Amino acid sequence: MSIRLLSALAIAASLTACATAPGTPNNSYSFGLWGDMPYKKAGDDSKLPAVLNSINASDIAFSVYDGDIKDGSSKCTDDIYVDALKMFGSMKKPVVYVPGDNEWTDCHRTNNGGFDALERLAHLRKVMFPSAASLGQATLPLEHQGKLGEKYVENTRFSYGPVVFAGINVPGSNNNVIMSAKECTAKSARNAAQCDASNAEYLERDAANIQWLDSTFAKAKAEKAEGVVLVIQADPGFDWPETEETDESELPQFSGYRNFMAAVVKQTESYKGQVLFVHGDTHFFKVDKPLYSPSKLLPNLTRLQTFGSPSLHWVKVGVEPGSAHLFNIQPVIVRQP
Numbered sequence: 048m049s050i051r052l053l054s055a056l057a058i059a060a061s062l063t064a065c066a067t068a069p070g071t072p073n074n075s076y077s078f079g080l081w082g083d084m085p086y087k088k089a090g091d092d093s094k095l096p097a098v099l100n101s102i103n104a105s106d107i108a109f110s111v112y113d114g115d116i117k118d119g120s121s122k123c124t125d126d127i128y129v130d131a132l133k134m135f136g137s138m139k140k141p142v143v144y145v146p147g148d149n150e151w152t153d154c155h156r157t158n159n160g161g162f163d164a165l166e167r168l169a170h171l172r173k174v175m176f177p178s179a180a181s182l183g184q185a186t187l188p189l190e191h192q193g194k195l196g197e198k199y200v201e202n203t204r205f206s207y208g209p210v211v212f213a214g215i216n217v218p219g220s221n222n223n224v225i226m227s228a229k230e231c232t233a234k235s236a237r238n239a240a241q242c243d244a245s246n247a248e249y250l251e252r253d254a255a256n257i258q259w260l261d262s263t264f265a266k267a268k269a270e271k272a273e274g275v276v277l278v279i280q281a282d283p284g285f286d287w288p289e290t291e292e293t294d295e296s297e298l299p300q301f302s303g304y305r306n307f308m309a310a311v312v313k314q315t316e317s318y319k320g321q322v323l324f325v326h327g328d329t330h331f332f333k334v335d336k337p338l339y340s341p342s343k344l345l346p347n348l349t350r351l352q353t354f355g356s357p358s359l360h361w362v363k364v365g366v367e368p369g370s371a372h373l374f375n376i377q378p379v380i381v382r383q384p
Contacts, residue, residue: 074208074368075365075366075367075368076107076108076207076208076365076366077105077106077107077108077363077364077365077366078107078108078109078110078111078207078363078364078366079102079105079107079109079110079111079140079361079362079363079364079379080110080111080113080278080325080351080353080361080362080363080364081098081102081110081111081112081113081353081354081361081362082112082113082114082115082145082147082280082327082353082355083113083114083115083147083327083328083330083353083354083355083356084098084115084355084356084359085117085134085356085359086117086118086356086357087117087118087121088118088120088121089118089356089357090357091356091357091359094357094359094381094383095134095359097359097381097382097383097384098359098360098361098381099134099137099138101361101379101381102138102140102361103137103138103139103140105363105379107140107363108140108141108207109140109141109142109143109181109183109187109207110138110140110141110142110143110183110361111142111143111145111212111214111276111278111325112135112142112143112144112145113145113147113278113279113280113325113326113327113353114145114146114147114148114149114150114218114219114279114280114327114328115147115148115149115150115219115280115327115328115355116128116130116131116134116147116149116150117131117149117150118149118356119148119149119153119156119159120156120158120159121158121159122158122159122160123150123151123153123154123159123160123162123167124160125170125174127150128150128170128171128174128175129174131144131150131175132174132175132177132182135182135183136182136183136184137184138182138183138184139183139184139185140183140184140185141180141181141182141183141185141186141187142181142182142183143181143182143187143189143203143205143212143214143278144175144176144181144182144201144214145201145203145214145215145216145278145279145280146168146171146175146201146216146218146280147218147219147280147327147328148218148219148220148223148280148281148328149219150167150171151164151167151168151171151218152164152168152218152219152220152223153219153220154167155235155236155237155241156234156235156236157234157235157236158234161235161236162236163241164223164237164241164245165241165244165245165248168248171201172193172196172197172198172200172201173196175201176191176195176196176200176201177195178195179191179195181205187205187207188205189203189204189205190203190204190205191203191204192204192255192258192259198252198255199216199252199255199259201214201216202214202215202216202255202256202259204259204263204266206266206270206272207366208366208368209272209273209274209366209368209373210272210273210274210275210276210366210373211263211266211267211270211272211274211275211276212275212276212278213259213260213263213275213276213277213278214278214279215256215259215260215277215278215279216252216256216279217256217279217280217281217283217304217307218279218280218281219280219281219282219328220281221300221301221302221303221304222249222253222281222303222304222307223245223246223248223249223252223303224245224246224249224302224303225242225245225246226299226302228242249303253303253306253307256307257306257307257310260277260307260310260311260314261310261314263275263277264314264317264318267318267320268318272320273320273321273368273369273373274320274321274322274323274366274373274374275318275320275321275322275323276322276323276325277311277322277323277324277325278325278326279325279326280326280327280328281304281326281328282326282327282328282329282352283301283304283307283308283326284298284300284301284304285335285337285338285350311324311348312339312345315345315347315348316345318347319347320347320373321347321349321372321373321374322347322348322349323349323351323364323374324348324349324350324351325351325352325353326350326351326352326353327352327353327355328355329352329355330354330355330356330357330358331352331354331355331358332352332353332354332358332360332362332378333350333351333352334349334350334351334352334376335349335350336348336349336350337350349374349376351364351376354378359381360378360379360380360381361378361379361381362376362377362378362379363376363377363378363379364376364377365377
């Protein structure tokens, strides 16, 4: 066999390998979604190994964890972040972590130890993002909005195949908005100055989050991506009750999400591809096409609400390039031993 023919075969083999590599635009793949676990007070510690084993035994390329590494009534001591890193370190495939309210926003509660929530957020930024890559035994390179250890390092982004993924720090408890002096001090160790600082933090982070969202869609358009996956922790108030005329998002307890969700709607309307909006916080699995007015559907937006304690299961999402719906969503029910 001639050297020229050997070279041609080598090039052909190389091209074939590139064409079939996981995550390339022409290939289908799957990823996992999980969060709101383990809650020790719900007895999740004994159930969690089965979930981790299920995810590890699957054929997913990576997973995204949508917040709440602890329950909302336990202390926010340093060990809870260490334990979470151990959990993520047990995962064979890459894990992208998105913060939840239980690990920073709610740490002011007396039953959480009465911590300064903003100090806990700063601590989270330093320890939960030890490098620019994802967590897990195998890793993915991530783009971060901020430098390591600094503001907005937790806002991440990466492309995989024909999809752009973004994790954004939009937590429960109304996105860290404090509505009144009574709310400030109820079951809380906060003082007025800390509440003012929290509201200032919200305004700054909300603007940064919207900037990250806008640049994510700009990246998707530039790459001609078929889809965008947005992952936050909070349930931002999607629902129009079937028997009432009240828009849930207009209720006071959802006021901290309005600017961000308005930006999601605006960007989705101008995007030709599919948008999968993922969140946790409510702890039961749900997939729908949420209305953004009583009579109008946002056709290319799908909301996926993940499982959470005490229902310790996960969601597998298949990506089918070139298909009309792009995302194939499958709840994975984990049987406990």
